[in-house]
Amino acid sequence: MLDVWVSGAGMTRIGRRPEALQDLMAAAAADALAMAGRERPDLIVVAAMNPEEFVGDGNFASSVATAMGFAEVPALRIETATSSGAAAFYAGFAQVAAGLHRTVLVVGGEKMTHLPTPKVSELIGRSIDAHERRYGATMPALAGLVTRALMARRGVDEREMSWVAVKNHAHGAKNPLAHFQAPVTLDDVMASRMIAEPLRLMHCCPISDGAAAVVLTVERAAVRVAGTGQGTDTLALRHRRALTSFRATQEAARAAFAMAGFGPERVEFAEVHDAFTPFELIALEDLGLVPPGEAGRVTLDGDTALDGRLPVNPSGGLKARGHPLAATGLAQIVECVWQLTGRAPGRQLDKRVALAHSIGGLASNNWVTLLESR
C-alpha cells in the first residue's frame, strides 16, 4: 500500500445557499485544487446522499464532473447516507493507495434548505429502518431514544449535553464558513423548545447547504493519511446489541488505529459527528479519546474547548458549522487539514495528529479518518 497525502482542501461557506448544488461542489473543488497546485485530477469521487430527491438531478458523478469542466475525467459516486463524504474519502484513498490513480479529487455536497423542513426530515429519515419509520421514527426520535437511555444508564445530564452546544457554537463563531456564527448560552440551549424528549432544538444540528473537497495524491505533501476505517451496525435501532454506544464508531476506530499503528492517545484534536449534542459525548468514549463515563465531565471542565487539552470540533461541528449531509464528512477533514497546515486563522491550533469521525444514518455506517502533519 502506497502512502497517501492530502495536498489540497477546500469548502464553501455552509448555510442557506442560493447556488446550484453542482456549482457549490465546483467551488469547493476549485479551492482544493488551487491549494494542491493542480489544474486537473486523474479521478473524481463524488459524495451526495440524495441529489435525486433534494435537487432532482441524477447521474450525479457525471453531472458534477461536467459542471467543473472535467467531463473527460473519470468520475464515480459513493453513498453511505450522512457519512457519504467520509466514505468517498476512503474510496479515493483506496484508489491512490493501490496505485490506480496518482491524484484523486474527492468532493461532497448537499443542498436542501430550499425545501420545507418536514420534507427534508422525511428524506433524511428514509435512512431509518422501514418498520421503525412506520411508527413515526425520525432521526431526532431515534436520537431521543438513545439520549434518554444515555441519561438513565450512564449518568449523562442535561447540562453536559447542553454544554456541547455552547462550546461548538463558540467555535463556530470563530469560523467564517460556519452556518451559525453567534455564540449561545447554556440558558439559551436549556430553554429551547423540545423536539424529541429529552432533546431540545439546540441539541440538534441545523439543515444546511454546502460542499467540501480534498485532493489526495501519492506525491508527498504536508498532511499524510495515517489511517481510515469503517464500522457498521444493524439498520434498525431495535436490533442493536447496545443503545448507549455505537458499535459502528468503535469498529471504525479500531480499524483506523490498526492501519495507523498507533492508538487514541496520540490524537491531539478531533472533528466528531455531533448531529445531536449527546452524540459528541458518546463518540469521545467510543473512539477511546476519554475513559468510559468521563465525556460529560471533561466537556464541562473545558478539556474539549479550543484551548483545552483535546479540542473537539474546532470548526463548530455539525452543530454550528452545519450539516450539509454528504459534504460533512469531507468538511471535517478539510478542517483537520487546515488546522494541521496553519490555515485556520482565529481558531488555529498547534497540533500534529487529527481524527475525523462521521456517522451514517443512525450510526449504521460510520467512518474514522486519522491525519498527521509531516
Added chain:
Amino acid sequence: MIEQIAASRCPRCGTVVAPPARLCPHDPVAMEPLQLPGAGEVVSFTTLHSPPEGFRSPLTLALVQLEGGACFVCHGAEATGLRIGARVAIEAIDGIYYFSHLGTLDRARLFWRRAGHAGDRVNAITRSVVKRVWKGRTRVEG
C-alpha cells in the same frame, strides 16, 4: 390472555427480532418463527413534538424489551410518569402496537399465566379497558 406478538429467532446466534424477519440481521441464516407474550420492560422512550406527517402531536414512542428477547418499537398514550425499566403490556390496534403501564391487575394476570391458571375473565376486562383508552388515541390516518 396476553396478546401474542409474531417474532423470529436465529437458530445460529439466538437473536430474536419482532416483527419477524426472513434472515437474521447478524447471520445469513433463515430465522424460525415464534410468538412472544406482549409484555416487557421499557428500554427507552421519547415524545416527539413535531412528528412526521400522518401522526398526531405529541407522539410518544418506546423501545420495549419483550419477555423472550426481542426489542420492539411501539406507541404510547403519554410519557408522564413513565420510566426506563417500567413494566408495560403491548396490544395491537388496527395493526399498530401500543404499550400501556402494567398495573396491579396485569401483574397478577402475568403471575397467574406463569402459574398455569386461567384468569381469563380478568384478562378480558383489562383488555377491553385498555382498548377503549387507546381507541381515542390512534394515529391520524393519512
